Amino acid sequence: MSVAVHENTVPSKGLKGGSLGLIAVIVIGVASTAPGYSLAASIGLVTGEANTKAPFIMLFAFVPMACIAASFYYLNKADPDCGTNFTWGVRAFGPKAGWIAGWGCIVADLVIMPNLAGVSGQYLILLFDEKSADNIYLTTFIGILFIIAMTWICWKGIELSARSQVLLLGTELVVLAVFAVVAIGKSLGNGTTRVVDGTTYHSIKPSLSWMSPSGLSTNAITAGLVVAVFIYWGWDTCVSVNEEAKDSSKTPGRAAVLSTLVLLAIYLIVSYGAVSLLGPQFVTDNSDDAMYALGKIALPTIMVKLLVIAVLTSAAASCQTTILPATRTMLSMGSHGAAPAKLAQIDPKRLTPDYSSWLFGGISIAWYLVLVTVSHNTSTDAYSASIAAVGMAIAVYYGLSGVSCILYFRRWIFKSLKNFVLIGFLPGFGGVVLIYVFCKTVWDARNGDYGYGTLFGVGTVLLIGTLLLVLGIPLMLWASKKYPTFFSYSVDPPDLAKDPDSDDTLAAPLGTYRKKGRV
Amino acid sequence: MAAELIVGIGGDGSGTAAALTAARIASLMNAKVVLVFGYDPTSIGPRGGSLEEEILAVGQRAVETVRAELAAAFPGVEIESEFVKDHAVEALMRVAADRHAEVIAVGHGGGGPLRGALLGSTTYELVHRATLPVLVVPDA
Numbered sequence: 027m028s029v030a031v032h033e034n035t036v037p038s039k040g041l042k043g044g045s046l047g048l049i050a051v052i053v054i055g056v057a058s059t060a061p062g063y064s065l066a067a068s069i070g071l072v073t074g075e076a077n078t079k080a081p082f083i084m085l086f087a088f089v090p091m092a093c094i095a096a097s098f099y100y101l102n103k104a105d106p107d108c109g110t111n112f113t114w115g116v117r118a119f120g121p122k123a124g125w126i127a128g129w130g131c132i133v134a135d136l137v138i139m140p141n142l143a144g145v146s147g148q149y150l151i152l153l154f155d156e157k158s159a160d161n162i163y164l165t166t167f168i169g170i171l172f173i174i175a176m177t178w179i180c181w182k183g184i185e186l187s188a189r190s191q192v193l194l195l196g197t198e199l200v201v202l203a204v205f206a207v208v209a210i211g212k213s214l215g216n217g218t219t220r221v222v223d224g225t226t227y228h229s230i231k232p233s234l235s236w237m238s239p240s241g242l243s244t245n246a247i248t249a250g251l252v253v254a255v256f257i258y259w260g261w262d263t264c265v266s267v268n269e270e271a272k273d274s275s276k277t278p279g280r281a282a283v284l285s286t287l288v289l290l291a292i293y294l295i296v297s298y299g300a301v302s303l304l305g306p307q308f309v310t311d312n313s314d315d316a317m318y319a320l321g322k323i324a325l326p327t328i329m330v331k332l333l334v335i336a337v338l339t340s341a342a343a344s345c346q347t348t349i350l351p352a353t354r355t356m357l358s359m360g361s362h363g364a365a366p367a368k369l370a371q372i373d374p375k376r377l378t379p380d381y382s383s384w385l386f387g388g389i390s391i392a393w394y395l396v397l398v399t400v401s402h403n404t405s406t407d408a409y410s411a412s413i414a415a416v417g418m419a420i421a422v423y424y425g426l427s428g429v430s431c432i433l434y435f436r437r438w439i440f441k442s443l444k445n446f447v448l449i450g451f452l453p454g455f456g457g458v459v460l461i462y463v464f465c466k467t468v469w470d471a472r473n474g475d476y477g478y479g480t481l482f483g484v485g486t487v488l489l490i491g492t493l494l495l496v497l498g499i500p501l502m503l504w505a506s507k508k509y510p511t512f513f514s515y516s517v518d519p520p521d522l523a524k525d526p527d528s529d530d531t532l533a534a535p536l537g538t539y540r541k542k543g544r545v
Numbered sequence: 546m547a548a549e550l551i552v553g554i555g556g557d558g559s560g561t562a563a564a565l566t567a568a569r570i571a572s573l574m575n576a577k578v579v580l581v582f583g584y585d586p587t588s589i590g591p592r593g594g595s596l597e598e599e600i601l602a603v604g605q606r607a608v609e610t611v612r613a614e615l616a617a618a619f620p621g622v623e624i625e626s627e628f629v630k631d632h633a634v635e636a637l638m639r640v641a642a643d644r645h646a647e648v649i650a651v652g653h654g655g656g657g658p659l660r661g662a663l664l665g666s667t668t669y670e671l672v673h674r675a676t677l678p679v680l681v682v683p684d685a
Contacts, residue, residue, distance in 0.1 A: 107594025354596060361595035370595070372603045375557035377584055379596070 053191050055261065055285035061292050062198045062317075062340030064257035067145055067413055069300050070313020075250040077306045081236045081297045083247070087254030088290060090463075091261060093456025094424045096448050097431030103531040104434065104523065109358025110351070111427050113536055116362075117518040118430035122502060125364055127426050128355050129498035132386075134419035135352035137490060138256075139390035140397045141412045142176075142348060143169030146341045152318050153334050159315070166398050170391055176345040177387030180353065183378045194343070198336040199288070202296050205317075205333060209299030209324045220304055220323060225311070227304035236298065248466045249476070252417035255460070257293060259420055260344065261286070299324070313410060349386060356382040362536055364512040365505060397490075406479025411486040414467070414478065418491035421464040428457025437520050449526065468492065516541045547623070548576040551641045553583070553633060553651040553667060554611055556603040560652040563682035564611050567650040568619040578615065579644065580608050580626040583636025597630070604628055633667045634674065641677055650680040 073080045098110075107113040112128025119127075147169035151159045158164055212218045213229035220227050239247065300309050300320055312319035321333040357379040360369030373380035397408040431453040432439065439450040470476055471488040478486045506513040516539045524531050550567040554560040564580060571578050582604035584597075608626050615624055629636035641649050651668045672679050 105594065108596040109594065113594065357599065358595045361599055370599050372556070372599045374603050374607065375555060375559070377556055377600050377603065379599075 049192060052285040052288065053195050056199075056289055057191055057195045057340075057343045058260040059258060059289055060260065060340040060344035061257070061289060062202060062336040063142070063145060063344050064259075064340075065202070065293070065296055066149070066315070066317040066337045066341075067141055068253050068257055069297060070309050070316035071253045071410055071413055072250050072297070073301060073306045073309040073316075074313060075246050075253065076242060078230070078233075078236050078301050079239065079242050079246075080250075080301050080306065080309075081294055082239055082242070083250035083254050084257065084293045084297045085237065085290065086239070086247070087251050088258055090251075090456040090459040091255055091258040091424070092286075093452040094428050094460065095261065097428045097453035097456070100435060100449055100453075100526050101427065101431050103526050104533040105536070106532075107358055107536070108354035109362070110355065111423050111430075112355055112358055112364075113362070114427060114430045114434065116515060116536060117533065118433040119426075120517050121364070121513045121515045122506065123426075125359070125502045125505060126498050127423055127430075128359050128364070129502065130419055130423035130426070130495060131355045132352050133494040133498065134416055134423060135348045136386070136390060136393055137412050137419055137494065138348055138416040139173060140169075140394040141409055141416070142341055142344060143173050143390075143394050144398075144409050146172040146338060148315055149318065149334050149337050149341070152315065153331060153338075162398065162402055166395070169394060169398075172341075173387055173390050173394065176342065176349055177383055177390075179342075180345060180349045181373065181376065181378055181380055181383040183376045191343075194339045197332065198340055199292060201329065201332045201336045202292055204329065205321055205324055206292075206295035206299035209303040209320065210295070212324060213302035218304065218323070220308075222308070222311075225307075227308040229303055230301075230305050232298050232302040236301065237294075244466075245470060248463050249414075249470065251463050252414050252421065252467045255417050255420050255424075255463070256413055258289075259416075261289065349383070349390075352386050353379050353382040356386065362512060363509055365509070400481065404479065404481065406481055406486045408478075408486055408490065411478035411490055414471075414487045415491035418464055418467050418487070419495065421460040421467075422495065425457045425460035425464060428453035428460070432457075434518065434520070435523055435526060437523050438525060441525075445526075512537075514540050548574060549579055549644050549646045550576055551579050551581055551637060551644070551646045551649045552611075553637050553649065553671075554580050554604075554608050555633075555652070555667075556582070556584075556600070556607050558607050558610060559654060559684050560650075561611050561614065562685050563650040563652045563680065564615055565618065566680065566682045567648075568615045568622050568624075571622045572619045576647070577623045577625065579640065579646070580611060580624065581629060581637055581640050582608050582626070583629045583631055583633035585630070585632045601628060634670045637667075637671060638675060641675075646677065648678045648680050649675060650682060652684040653681050654684055 069080070072083050076083045101110075101114045105113050105117065109128060111131050112124055114124075115127030116124030144165065147165035147167075148159050150168055150172075151161075151164060210232055213231060217229035217231070219229070300316065303320055303324055309316050309320065317337055318330070318334060321330045325333065356365070356369045359365040360367050360371075360382070369379070369382050369385070371379065371381040397412065400406060401408040432450055435445075435449045438445050440446060468488060468491075471485040471491070476485045476487060480486060481489050515537050518533060518539055522534070524533065550571055552560055552564045552567045554564065564578065567578050570576065584600045584604055605628070608628075612624055612626065615622065627640055629640060631639070637649050637651070640646070649671065651671060653668050654666075668681060672681065
């Protein structure tokens with residue numbers, strides 16, 4: 027009798043035929059970034075902060091996120107665990123900081139869920155009956171159903187075939203591009219004027235200066251950035267897919283570059299179109315459903331419906347960057363003995379983490395209801411605040427992975443210029459920018475005039491953005507009492523970090539290195 | 546070289562009936578049974594690690610149970626097992642090709658063709674793609 031465990035170098039991911047084609051790789055990268063939903067959720071807020079300079083913020087936010095992707099790429103070589111920031115944090119900083127990094131990742135995913143549910147609920151209703159979209163009970167009800175449906179999809183392990191993804195994403199991109207072109211077209215010549223609720227809006231001519239930061243205050247740039255980092259969240263999947271298909275051909279490298287260009291181009295032209303169509307004030311005033319409000323003015327009814335469908339499918343696709351990473355991090359923490367083992371429980375039929383999935387779905391619904399209640403009964407806008415709050419959480423945990431990369435690979439940084447740039451400079455720069463954005467936001471958001479309202483005398487963004495993060499500290503201390511073995515792990519000795527460019531890059535299993543004098 | 550019969554085993558023990566049928570045939574023709582567990586942990590990027598370990602543990606438990614059952618019912622039949630990190634259908638077809646197997650035996654949970662086409666079913670996909678005989682045995 028014998029037992030063999032095979033490794034397949036190019037996992038098929040259900041993409042029939044084995045290797046990932048150029049189009050498929052581009053699609054996976056762009057789809058996990060969910061451009062339609064990202065724009066719907068953030069364009070109003072970014073314009074609110076940066077006015078006509080929204081295109082600049084949309085482009086600029088890419089810089090730190092791309093820098094951090096370099097650290098994801100290299101840390102993934104040392105430890106491709108599904109716990110990502112959690113396991114990397116343990117290796118670079120030790121178990122306590124690693125635990126908090128894992129918590130930060132789960133919190134970021136949790137914070138965005140109400141917005142995802144809210145936008146989906148609202149856009150689904152807009153598809154059928156515009157008047158009911160303000161009915162808070164209906165949107166909340168549909169939002170909850172949406173969370174349940176997405177959790178079910180993740181638990182079931184359903185993945186769309188590459189062809190369906192190409193079709194869905196293709197529709198999304200075409201509709202967004204048509205919107206942008208029509209909107210820019212309408213702003214040229216004599217422009218367009220509309221009176222909405224007694225306010226007159228007039229279109230403004232697009233200008234190249236919208237792509238430059240001149241005239242923007244540092245405050246406005248950071249406030250815009252903390253919202254805009256959200257639109258590139260998930261882009262790092264491009265880098266992962268890239269790695270996965272590296273042996274098949276030169277396809278992946280080209281695909282990563284192409285999908286980035288596609289994404290940047292779509293964000294750029296759509297933000298140009300949005301701002302120019304009726305001026306930035308219109309976008310800001312309609313930030314709750316900006317893409318719909320803009321689409322209605324620029325496009326014929328049938329195209330508006332398509333735009334709404336594009337936002338909806340994109341929101342559904344973004345569960346790839348929310349529920350999946352959260353449950354995988356929970357599983358990793360349970361599996362490595364840093365949290366209850368139940369979190370690592372696998373559904374035997376579907377081979378997905380079932381306990382983590384439903385726990386996360388349940389907590390998301392509870393958190394969604396809290397935010398709906400708060401938004402409904404106070405002057406604060408907890409929905410929109412959650413976008414800025416998720417930006418804070420992303421900034422802190424992406425920032426930490428940049429620092430982790432430098433710490434972990436410190437032995438290799440100065441071995442070559444390439445190493446210095448990719449392992450040292452880029453992760454360091456991205457990390458510093460994001461951690462600065464986080465700290466600045468904490469400082470600026472401490473009082474009410476940051477926008478989004480206040481709760482208990484504190485800015486809502488600050489409260490949502492840090493409350494859950496800070497809650498992680500007592501939880502971590504509790505876990506350190508309950509799981510002493512995990513908390514006896516020490517950082518990986520830097521001398522033993524392997525050359526990331528060699529054939530053998532994998533680090534020793536987590537827990538190989540322990541603190542002296544403890545078991 | 547003895548003839549080989551491939552059997553797909555699911556983490557929930559689906560395919561047990563197929564394994565028993567295969568073992569019965571194997572005992573009659575002096576063949577070998579190969580239990581295959583295919584799994585694909587990489588639904589988002591190549592990250593597996595602990596996820597992969599947990600899934601593999603589930604698979605090993607399921608395969609061990611089936612193996613014990615076969616050993617009790619058909620003590621003379623040689624049984625091997627393979628754990629392949631790939632989409633289940635790809636895993637079965639590749640193992641079958643590598644081993645020049647006679648047949649692939651799989652279970653059937655009773656889902657209809659629409660369900661199989663929309664939600665994915667290893668058996669449904671396998672019977673349409675396999676280049677060798679497929680034996681479908683309803684799960685008990």
